[in-house]
Amino acid sequence: MSVNIKFEPEGRSGIIAEGTYLWDAAKRLGIYLPAECEGRGECDTCAVIIKEGATLLSSLTEAERERLSPERLAAGERLACQTKVEHSGDLVLQPVPVTERAETSEEALKGFRKEFREMSLDKKLATLVELEAVAMMQTLNAVFGLPFTMGEKVLNFMAGRGRDLNRREREARRPAEHRAATAEAAGAEETHEP
Ligand code: FES
Structure with a gap:
């Protein structure tokens, strides 16, 4: 069916x-x-x-x-x-x-990039000064797209990662209400893509 x-x-x-x-x-x-x-x-x-x-x-x-x-x-x-x-x-x-x-982290970051680009220089500086050193480095990486490994890792983390999770991991996250039924109907697993 x-x-x-x-x-x-x-x-x-x-x-x-x-x-x-x-x-x-x-x-x-x-x-x-x-x-x-x-x-x-x-x-x-x-x-x-x-x-x-x-x-x-x-x-x-x-x-x-x-x-x-x-x-x-x-x-x-x-x-x-x-x-x-x-x-x-x-x-x-x-x-x-x-x-x-x-908003997802990715969407929020996108919004921040746009907001940052549109800020005056003074405002940009004031915003940056407010950030802690590490956070500032990560933000600059994100805003300017610099290919720093750390920045990329942070971006990936914030961007909603997990798209490459395998089926077992995904199953483990299913609603508790569904897990027992899933175990009983092991055959139905075929219908559920990772
Ligand atoms: S992805 Fe968060 S509730 Fe569905």
Whole structure:
């Protein structure tokens, strides 16, 4: 049994298997969903709005209840890394715009770069003076894109790393509510891409 899934506003669509997490489905369809906490249910950067097919999805996890306000839940929001498709049918969803969720470190850094570039020289200097020596070096690396290894490491760290995590690590982060079911249905693991 399969699920027809469509992401708005791009309209990108495809077929996924039951048992697939929304975050994985998005990735397969080339939709970028940030994952600041690497799928641990500790942020809201992967939030999506379910437009159609809410009943096809797994129940709300504790993490979703903690991270999403009652208003957001009422508006149909779910955390893509916490939500599994459990029934076949048609699903339509949309990523929550960055203006309505927390910024990722990468987005915040991008915003800071732009802000910094637009500052007057005095303001730039004043901003830099406020920073501690190490932080200043890291910031300069980031702002000016200098190829310092340290700067790159920091950037990678801040940019939401974890995209190369293997399947076992990803599984370990799945909602506690889903882990027992996953173990019982080992065969269904095939449907879940790292
Ligand atoms: S990536 Fe942080 S809650 Fe989904």
